[in-house]
Amino acid sequence: xxxxxxxxxGSIRTxxxxxxxxxxxxxxxxxxxxxxxxxxxxxxxxxxxxxxxAALAGRSYEDAxxxxxxxxVAILLALFVVSITYHMRLGMQIxxxxxxxxxxxxxxxxxxxxxxxxxxxxxxxxAILKISFSPLF
Amino acid sequence: MAQADARNPKVQRPLxxxxxxxxxxWTMAMSIFHxxxxxxxxxxxxxxxxxxxxxxxxxxxxxxxxxxxxSWLGYLILFGYTWMLMHHMLGGLRHFIxxxxxxxxxxxxxxxxxxxxxxxxxxxxxxxxxxxxxx
Numbered sequence: 001x002x003x004x005x006x007x008x009x010g011s012i013r014t015x016x017x018x019x020x021x022x023x024x025x026x027x028x029x030x031x032x033x034x035x036x037x038x039x040x041x042x043x044x045x046x047x048x049x050x051x052x053x054a055a056l057a058g059r060s061y062e063d064a065x066x067x068x069x070x071x072x073v074a075i076l077l078a079l080f081v082v083s084i085t086y087h088m089r090l091g092m093q094i095x096x097x098x099x100x101x102x103x104x105x106x107x108x109x110x111x112x113x114x115x116x117x118x119x120x121x122x123x124x125x126x127a128i129l130k131i132s133f134s135p136l137f
Numbered sequence: 138m139a140q141a142d143a144r145n146p147k148v149q150r151p152l153x154x155x156x157x158x159x160x161x162x163w164t165m166a167m168s169i170f171h172x173x174x175x176x177x178x179x180x181x182x183x184x185x186x187x188x189x190x191x192x193x194x195x196x197x198x199x200x201x202x203x204x205x206x207x208s209w210l211g212y213l214i215l216f217g218y219t220w221m222l223m224h225h226m227l228g229g230l231r232h233f234i235x236x237x238x239x240x241x242x243x244x245x246x247x248x249x250x251x252x253x254x255x256x257x258x259x260x261x262x263x264x265x266x267x268x269x270x271x272x
Contacts, residue, residue, distance in 0.1 A: 039229045054268040058207075061196040068192065071224065081185075088179045095176060096141060120182045127189035134193075 031090060038087035045080040052077060069132045081124040089117035163250035170254075171228035173220040181218050219264055224257035 022028040056064050096109045187201050223258035231249050234240040
């Protein structure tokens with residue numbers, strides 16, 4: 001589809017830009033594509049996440065730690081955290097770009113969005129690792 | 138809703154029609170729901186982080202988190218969160234169908250929008266019924 005545009009006479013795109021095909025943003029369709037890939041992993045990983053939360057409901061602290069520190073549970077939880085925080089950062093950036101029009105405010109919001117996603121991811125991952133690696137008994 | 142020009146308050150420029158002028162449709166409502174649930178899930182990850190960090194911090198911290206999530210307010214939040222998660226997930230699956238170029242006919246779009254809402258409510262109740270029976 002995009003190729004047709006480059007054939008038009010008077011295009012100011014350089015041959016290199018045409019060959020790269022990354023558009024004005026310089027990142028092509030990465031945002032859209034990564035959003036969709038992480039949506040796929042979210043949809044898969046949410047299943048073990050719900051099962052884990054359901055399995056932990058009403059359990060004692062010792063039981064909860066024993067369940068979360070199972071390697072399979074911990075790995076799936078960690079992957080879920082990475083997947084959702086990546087996906088939500090991309091999603092919130094779309095919302096920010098839709099509603100915040102001032103350049104400075106937009107850049108600040110996009111940066112704050114990235115920080116928030118990383119803080120959530122780091123906190124969750126640290127907690128999962130600490131639970132997994134701390135011998136209780 | 139004419140708005141004054143920011144630089145010249147006397148100039149009344151016409152604005153393109155916004156949400157309040159349109160008749161509500163299923164597809165429009167589910168599109169808005171998708172965004173609202175996405176933003177709510179975004180901030181709701183604070184609760185996920187709190188829960189995991191509380192568990193990592195020891196028995197006392199976990200007991201506090203258990204008390205909060207076990208309260209009526211905690212149940213209400215978790216129930217709402219479950220529904221938003223299911224709704225956003227099904228909305229995402231709807232987008233996948235569209236990504237493959239299918240489901241764009243009028244009756245298909247409306248059926249998909251209704252299925253998103255119905256499916257999210259059904260899945261939410263199924264999850265909670267199973268969890269409450271098992272525990």
